[in-house]
Amino acid sequence: MQDKLEKIKKEALDKLADIKKLNLLEALEKEYLGRKGQLTAILRNLSSMSDEDKKKIGKLSNEIKVELSEKFKEAKDIIIGSARGGNYVDVSIPGQKIKQGHIHPITQVMGDLEKLFSSMGFMVLDGPELESDHYNFTALNIPADHPARDMQDTFYIDTKNKNNEHDMVMRTHTSPVQVRAMQKYGAPIKCVVPGRVFRNEATDATHDTTFYQIEGLMVGEGISLANLKAVLQDVLNGIFQEEVGMRIRPGYFPFVEPGLEIDIACTICKGAKCPACKHTGWLEMLGSGMIHPEVLKYGGVDPEKYSGFAFGIGVTRLAMMKYKIDDIRLFNSGDLRFMEQF
Ligand code: PHE
Numbered sequence: 001m002q003d004k005l006e007k008i009k010k011e012a013l014d015k016l017a018d019i020k021k022l023n024l025l026e027a028l029e030k031e032y033l034g035r036k037g038q039l040t041a042i043l044r045n046l047s048s049m050s051d052e053d054k055k056k057i058g059k060l061s062n063e064i065k066v067e068l069s070e071k072f073k074e075a076k077d078i079i080i081g082s083a084r085g086g087n088y089v090d091v092s093i094p095g096q097k098i099k100q101g102h103i104h105p106i107t108q109v110m111g112d113l114e115k116l117f118s119s120m121g122f123m124v125l126d127g128p129e130l131e132s133d134h135y136n137f138t139a140l141n142i143p144a145d146h147p148a149r150d151m152q153d154t155f156y157i158d159t160k161n162k163n164n165e166h167d168m169v170m171r172t173h174t175s176p177v178q179v180r181a182m183q184k185y186g187a188p189i190k191c192v193v194p195g196r197v198f199r200n201e202a203t204d205a206t207h208d209t210t211f212y213q214i215e216g217l218m219v220g221e222g223i224s225l226a227n228l229k230a231v232l233q234d235v236l237n238g239i240f241q242e243e244v245g246m247r248i249r250p251g252y253f254p255f256v257e258p259g260l261e262i263d264i265a266c267t268i269c270k271g272a273k274c275p276a277c278k279h280t281g282w283l284e285m286l287g288s289g290m291i292h293p294e295v296l297k298y299g300g301v302d303p304e305k306y307s308g309f310a311f312g313i314g315v316t317r318l319a320m321m322k323y324k325i326d327d328i329r330l331f332n333s334g335d336l337r338f339m340e341q342f
Contacts (some may be wrong), residue, residue: 002057005057012068013071024076043062046061046260051276055118104329104339108342111238113192114214115215115237116238121190124193125191126193126195127174128171130168131168131170133166133168134167135176135180136176139176139295139299140298141255146254149249153201154170155198156169157170171198172199173312174193174194175255176193178255182296183299187220187306188219188220189218189220190217192215192217197210205326205327206328208241208316208328208329208332209318211314211317211328217291218309223308228309241339245264247263251287254292255291255295255310256288257290257292257293260289261286262286262287262318263282263284263325265282265283268321284317286312286314287317288309288312289309291307291308291309300317319327323342
């Protein structure tokens with residue numbers, strides 16, 4: 001009898017393993033556990049058995065009944081669950097599209113610039129946004145109390161040094177990294193420094209408190225303005241994907257001598273004069289010049305042996321020109337209706 005019970009159990013479990021449909025499962029359950037089922041028949045017969053068998057067989061058949069009931073229930077849950085989409089994947093249902101973001105227009109232009117400069121052998125460096133007064137001004141030949149400090153409206157940080165001076169600023173330009181780079185790598189050196197800069201300004205369509213620049217630096221023996229012009233012309237052509245007209249004017253920055261302002265022919269009217277270029281045909285694009293001997297000295301570079309040029313491109317302005325954006329504040333607005341156009 002015991003063997004017979006074990007056989008019934010094994011048979012039921014074997015059959016169960018192959019069943020994937022609810023009606024077949026229910027039929028199987030009936031066949032074993034139903035009123036006329038095999039196991040029920042044995043339990044019914046218990047009364048005709050000896051006391052000892054009653055105990056043994058009764059216990060065993062009950063155990064098997066409980067076990068089989070559980071297995072049937074599990075199998076049923078799986079089948080029902082599948083039918084309701086539980087573990088079941090309907091590969092024919094069209095997928096849900098995942099919404100993908102994209103790179104911010106300034107980051108795109110910055111990436112293009114880095115690629116262009118890298119292809120010319122320039123290193124790409126970083127510098128701190130929270131900068132010391134020393135690197136932001138003094139080492140750039142702008143001593144304390146020099147009127148040139150007022151050229152850039154500065155966010156000073158509230159902390160003071162041991163001489164009771166405010167000596168930390170949010171950097172007003174990427175130029176401090178000129179000196180940091182020369183100190184770290186010496187000469188000759190070719191590098192660019194993309195980064196965010198800060199000015200304590202009233203904002204309007206062309207001014208924001210936070211914008212992007214890329215600083216460039218090339219120091220070596222016999223470097224001249226001719227090298228500067230050639231490098232910049234190549235980069236501007238690369239960014240705009242066409243020959244860009246370039247105009248060089250004298251300009252004043254304490255850390256270069258001579259200092260230059262470089263304009264590009266208006267990309268909107270191509271020099272024909274329009275509102276975007278304030279009817280001049282030209283757009284101010286960057287400051288540059290030959291690095292001042294004092295700045296080379298702060299960088300630990302011998303001005304008798306080496307010379308070099310530096311420039312600072314307004315990347316935010318470049319992005320405005322490239323994508324014809326008329327309000328600088330849109331870049332930091334986080335407005336998706338604006339962002340999604342790029
Ligand atoms: N740092 C200057 C600015 O922010 C730009 C500049 C860089 C000028 C390098 C000359 C040389 O306006």
